Amino acid sequence: MSSTLEVIDNPESQAIESNEKPLSFKRNSVLILDDEQGIRNFLQKGLEKVFGLVEVAEDVEEAEALRQRCNFDLIISDIRLPGKSGVDWVTEIRSQGSTTSVIFITAHASLETAIAALRVGASDFIMKPFRMDQMMASIESCMAHQQMQRENIVLKRQVDQLYDSGMIGDCDTMKSVCEVIKRIAPMPTTVLIGGESGTGKELAARALHRWSGRKGSFVPVNCGAITEELMESEFFGHTKGAFTGAQKTREGLFTYANNGTLFLDEIGEMPMSMQVHLLRVLEEKVIRPVGSNRQIPVDVRIIAASNRDLEEEVEKGNFRQDLYYRLNVVNVRMPPLRERMDDIPALVQHFSQTLSSDLGVDAQTISGEDLHQMRDYHWPGNIRELRNVIERCLLLNLKPGQCISAEAGESSPAGSVNNSALLEDIEKNHILKVLESEDGNKSAAARILGVSRKTLERKVKAWNEL
The missing domain is CATH 3.40.50.2300 (Response regulator)
Structure with a gap:
């Protein structure tokens, strides 16, 4: 001592x-x-x-x-x-x-x-x-x-809140969806998410990945955006010289998503030739890059989504039945907005707050009459359309009823505007905002906007003459 x-x-x-x-x-x-x-x-x-x-x-x-x-x-x-x-x-x-x-x-x-x-x-x-x-x-x-x-705990809570806020909804349908997602998220099983366009299928997929605890990345891909010729290479990668233009070895989406989640959006657009390869990967858990004889083991959780009825596509011969059953282990259906109208007030509040912050404008107060009009609308574009309407209202300082009328292509009531006028006003507001940020310097604003100074001057002159 x-x-x-x-x-x-x-x-x-x-x-x-x-x-x-x-x-x-x-x-x-x-x-x-x-x-x-x-x-x-x-x-x-x-x-x-x-x-x-x-x-x-x-x-x-x-x-x-x-x-x-x-x-x-x-x-x-x-x-x-x-x-x-x-x-x-x-x-x-x-x-x-x-x-x-x-x-x-x-x-x-x-x-x-x-x-x-x-x-x-x-x-x-x-x-x-x-x-x-x-x-x-x-x-x-x-x-x-x-x-x-x-700080990591706080960040995790913020991320969780972000995902939770995206899955907004107090109606019984949405509560059931969230319960299913949280229940199956930690499991490695494949999930098929169905629903109309704009219902939030990718958001559900991201929530599944976030709550899964998987350490790898969430990799989303739109199957309809890749040509059939390049699809195998995009998914599995290729070796140098595997085909014309393959100047170097490249890893594919499965490699990027290893130990994570690969989200296959619009899976119904995937060509039959690629469906065969995908089925093999799901069964054998290995990939083979184009031009290579080497098989690479992968641990990737597959989540697929489609706004088509894949059962009908199977009956029509457009989608492989064995792949459909392999993907459809658990099915999650995202409800259209017309089936969850009671969630509109919460969704409107969420979008108004987040978009006003992103756009740098004041949030709007949505009246009871506004909400009534929004409940009466059928929302063919679902939540994506609702978000666009709120963004348009904030940009142009309009009432939701005006934007809904323009969205639906109806005759505009007094005080409302048509689609062309809306687009022109959006362009004008954006250009003027950029000009203001550059203290009226037209050359600097033109560079930011990606137009010539002459074009910018012509537009400003036209507005001044109105």
């Missing part, structure tokens, strides 16, 4: 005394547990300068009593203690759910001791004798890691 204190009490070793910019954890608390009074006194004296609360204990019983009264941010504990060891105590509090950061100190180190400390999630392991600058470096690293963990 004397040798330990001899080094610790060396004034030159107390880096905290001479630190020009001392660390500060005034909002944090620390518990010091050690049976040597000299160690306790020294650490207490040094740490009271940087921590808001410092408590000391000489045995586990006293430390546990203090812990019951205060949720400490950090515990500094000796390993060898009278009665119960520091490792055994930390093991117990971990089993109770404690996530407090722990730094162990000991004068009797061994490989077994170090392993035991790491197993209970110790942030650091410091040998006695130690200097105060060693302790402070360990504390700084420990608290920085703790802060990062807290």
